[in-house]
Amino acid sequence: MPLQVSDYSWQQTETAVFLSVPLRGVCGRDADVFCTDSYLKVNFPPFLFEVFLYAPIDDGSSKAKIGNDTIVFTLYKKEAAMWESLSLSGVDKEMMQRIREESILQAQETAKEAAEAKAAAKREDQKYALSVMMKIRESDAQNRSDWDHNRRPGQSRRKIADNYTRPKGQQLPKSKDEKAGRGRKTRQNLTRNLASRNLATKGRNSENIFSEKLKEASVPPPRSVGTVQISFTPRVFPTALRESQVAEEEEWLHKQAEARRAVNTDIPELCDLKEEEKNPEWLKDKGNKLFATENYLAAVNAYNLAIRLNNKIPLLYLNRAACHLKLKNLHKTIEDSSKALDLLTPPVADNANARMKAHVRRGAAFCQLELYVEGLLDYEAALKIDPSNKTVQNDAEKIRNIIQGTELKS
Incomplete structure (x- = not known):
């Protein structure tokens, strides 16, 4: 038997x-959301x-956003008007079943059309x-027919490619004298390049030798002998380690720490304070005055x-959360606000103002973290109080607009 959710909230x-529908442990992959123009499940x-x-x-x-054990729906009306209630009134079981069946048929028709x-x-x-491929093939066939039409009998396709790619006015050497002259020019160019390369190599070798001599001349002499002073941290017990009993010493130190903790002297901040300064209420008032001066x-x-x-x-946690919010320590603000809400129980009229401030400060920290x-x-929750x-109403409206994407984040 499913559990019907009735503690939802809505605004329009x-x-x-x-x-806003609260669901404990809800996640996007397990929740089944079904929505038509007149039915939501x-x-x-x-x-x-x-x-x-x-x-x-x-x-x-319309949109739905799932997170933090809650589903938030943004449903856009087809006609601009204010509703008297969220759901229809006076709906019996037969009408409910008919609306469900019509919604399922409508969803099936929409899915079929899509x-x-x-x-x-x-x-x-x-x-x-397919039409583009046919045009490409027709173009390739036309190019091949033009190619075969321009080829002379006995001429290969490579000769035709040479004729197409060779620029106008350029001809290959035909006589033996021209070939011999080209060979002589090539040999002269090679000889000239080798000579210039040898000269460059000799120049680099001489530069390397000169730089090596400079390096040898710039080697510093060995450093002189000196002494280094070493100071060791003193031990708690002056006896040598080979003569001391480590287990007994550790036990003694542990007993001393337990004794200081028993008399509440393990807080270093209390050593130099007066008796009135050890009062939490006095410290709270002091913190409030420092907060008022923006310290x-x-x-x-x-x-x-x-x-x-x-x-x-x-x-104390509520006021410290306000300080952390001013200092942009957002995670600490959330922790202190949550701790204050845990201590403000049971919810009564006397602590209503404090509970509202805790919700607002934690909500402001979440928004600055873009949650x-x-x-x-x-x-x-603060508006319910x-x-x-x-x-608080204006801030909540701005957050809704940001979730819908109709307002820029500030």
Whole structure:
């Protein structure tokens, strides 16, 4: 028996509907999404989500993005109007079954038309390729017939190629005297080239000998003898290693560390602090003042020490997340916001403001990492806590526009 998903959320404009369906462990390869102009279904065993839409949509241009245990749908309306609800009201089982069957038949018809269009386009491409090949073959046959027509009886095709490729006015030597003169000129050129090559080789040899003499003259003399001072790190125990008992020494050091940890003296930052400075609340107020003066690094150090003294105060993590967001430490912002949300339990009216700030800061960090779907989920969670917050509403609308591709990333 599939589990029906009912805790979805949706928002709309006059032209589009934004639907967010939470599914634990959902991924793109296992989720089965089926959508027509009046019906939407998501099958991800053991979860099932289906909705009979209030008005027709353009299923061809609608989009779905899967990630972070959520599917976000962007459904574009065929007619610009505000819907009274997401699904039809007063739909009985027979009408549901009829809509399902009509949607399946519509999807099959659409798939059949797409396959026929693809096959027709393939046939046109094959017909065009065949016509081009026929034209190429006809052109080759015409060239071969022209070639054979111009050839004289007993003349080879190479002679014809020579006649075609030899430029006008150029003739080969025909007499023996011309051939002999060409041979003499060739031998003279070879002799002249060999002589110039020998001169160049002698010049290079002389240059090599001269450079080698310069290298021998520039060799530095051997360095003089000197001494190097070496200082060794002193051991904890002054006894020599061959006379000491390493196991007993390690045990003693371990006991000393345990004793310092028991009296809470293993925090170096506490050694030089006054008694009032060891109070986490005092450190929190100090961090808030440093944050107000935009000294974010010092504020982070104050919150770090307060958390080491008491790691159960959620406002310390929330304030440190704000500092990390200013310093562009986005992953640390996400960690601190998540830790603050874990400590802000149970969700009551007294901690509503802190929970909203944690969602907004984590959502802002996700958006700066270009994880807009995860950021939108945190902004929607913040709007559930405070629906009248105009700033959060505007930021959420901008994130939706970025996901749809209608607004540039900033």
